[in-house]
Amino acid sequence: MLHDILSHYLDSIESAVKSLSNVYIERYEVEIITFDRVNLRIRIRFGQGHMFELNEAVIIDDENVNHLGYRYHFQDGKNKLLFRYDNTPHFPELVTFPDHKHSEEKVISSEKPSPQDAILEAAKIITDTENQAVDI
Numbered sequence: 001m002l003h004d005i006l007s008h009y010l011d012s013i014e015s016a017v018k019s020l021s022n023v024y025i026e027r028y029e030v031e032i033i034t035f036d037r038v039n040l041r042i043r044i045r046f047g048q049g050h051m052f053e054l055n056e057a058v059i060i061d062d063e064n065v066n067h068l069g070y071r072y073h074f075q076d077g078k079n080k081l082l083f084r085y086d087n088t089p090h091f092p093e094l095v096t097f098p099d100h101k102h103s104e105e106k107v108i109s110s111e112k113p114s115p116q117d118a119i120l121e122a123a124k125i126i127t128d129t130e131n132q133a134v135d136i
Contacts, residue, residue: 050076
């Protein structure tokens with residue numbers, strides 16, 4: 001049995017994934033470490049060949065969700081990075097250290113988004129790309 005807060009957290013991520021259309025869920029793994037700690041790994045393939053991958057280690061600490069580590073990675077069908085949020089401590093000069101965002105061109109300061117927001121950001125890029133193709 002999981003901590004109620006952790007169970008609710010996982011349910012909200014599952015709802016965000018289920019809200020996507022034209023996707024293939026290649027991997028959806030919840031590794032229960034303890035009552036209050038899980039590792040989550042999700043890989044989503046979009047119909048256009050894009051891939052979104054979510055990896056995080058989550059623990060409940062003082063009744064709050066705390067991320068021990070996270071990575072939300074999105075790339076196109078040619079394996080070109082579109083964005084990645086993570087907290088790997090390798091850019092100490094950034095204001096939001098260790099949190100940051102990789103884009104195609106650079107690394108910038110960025111607070112950690114929720115997994116749901118990162119999923120929605122990827123889906124919006126897909127929608128915008130499809131709309132641009134229709135407009136041409």
